[in-house]
Amino acid sequence: MRWPLLTGVALTLISTTLLARSIPDPHQQPAPGNEAAQTPIARAGYSVATNYQLQCAGCHLTSGEGSRANDTPRLAGFVGNFLKVEGGRAFLVRVPGMSQSALNNQQLADMLNWLLNKDGMAGVSMPEHFQPYSADEVAAVRRQAMLNLPETRGKLIEQMKAQGISITDGLGD
Ligand code: HEC
Structure with missing residues (x-):
């Protein structure tokens, strides 16, 4: 009765040894049709949604739900x-996810204008009037580093509360 067990263990050991390879494989080649160098996202011309x-x-x-577990x-x-x-x-x-993304200034302006839309992610939270962002505005603001992000964000949230806006950012505070 013990032989099937021992044979199983031996086969497992042999197969893992055979499957093991050095990672990354220094001899690995791109998949056929995939040989060209990757185009940087800032030049790839993808849609805003992509x-x-x-x-x-x-x-x-995916839909801007956010994740409390990851703050x-x-x-x-x-x-x-x-x-x-x-x-x-x-x-x-200026939030790092925006300002330090790989997107160029025009792509970032397009991203903001896509998010900040009554029919888009911002939805009902949009104010009555909205002046779309331009690439020039993004370029000027993007390079100003934010030194104390939690405090800056906290003050903005306080201003919202003072206006009676309910804080549905999913972070629960
Ligand atoms: C590595 C995780 C991460 C990535 C990637 C990321 N973000 Fe964020 N984002 C955050 C976190 C965390 C905050 C809260 C402020 C902070 O701590 O940076 C935030 C804040 C924001 C805010 C301000 C709203 C708020 O409630 O603070 C916007 C708008 C935003 N992100 C959009 C984007 C967009 C658009 C992208 C892609 C270009 C992006 N983020 C990429 C994690 C990320």
Whole structure:
């Protein structure tokens, strides 16, 4: 009765040894048809929705739901509130996920204008009037580093509360 067990163990050991290889494999070649160097995202010409999935959804999730477990705020139905408070418009450009993304200034402006839309992720949180971002505005604001992000964000949230806006950023505070 013991032989089948021992044979099983031996086969497992042999197969893992055979499958083991050095990673990364120094001799690995690109898959056929995939030989060209990758185009940087800033020059790839993808749609805004694709850029969102590539650059943002890893943290903010597919539809901007956010993730409390990872301290990532919900964008859906909330992000437009930042436009209602002083300093909020620049804040949206300066958060690291935006300002340090691989997107160029025009792509980042397009991303903001896509998010900040009554029919888009911001939805009901949008203010009545919205002046779309331009690439020039993004370029100017993007390079100003934010030294104390939690404090800056906290003050913006306080301003929202003072206006009676309910804080549905999913972070639960
Ligand atoms: C590595 C995770 C991560 C990635 C990637 C990321 N973000 Fe964020 N984002 C956050 C976190 C965390 C915050 C809260 C502020 C902070 O701590 O940076 C935030 C804040 C924001 C805010 C301000 C709203 C708020 O409630 O603070 C916006 C708008 C935003 N992100 C959009 C984006 C977009 C668009 C992208 C893609 C270009 C992106 N983020 C990529 C994690 C990320």
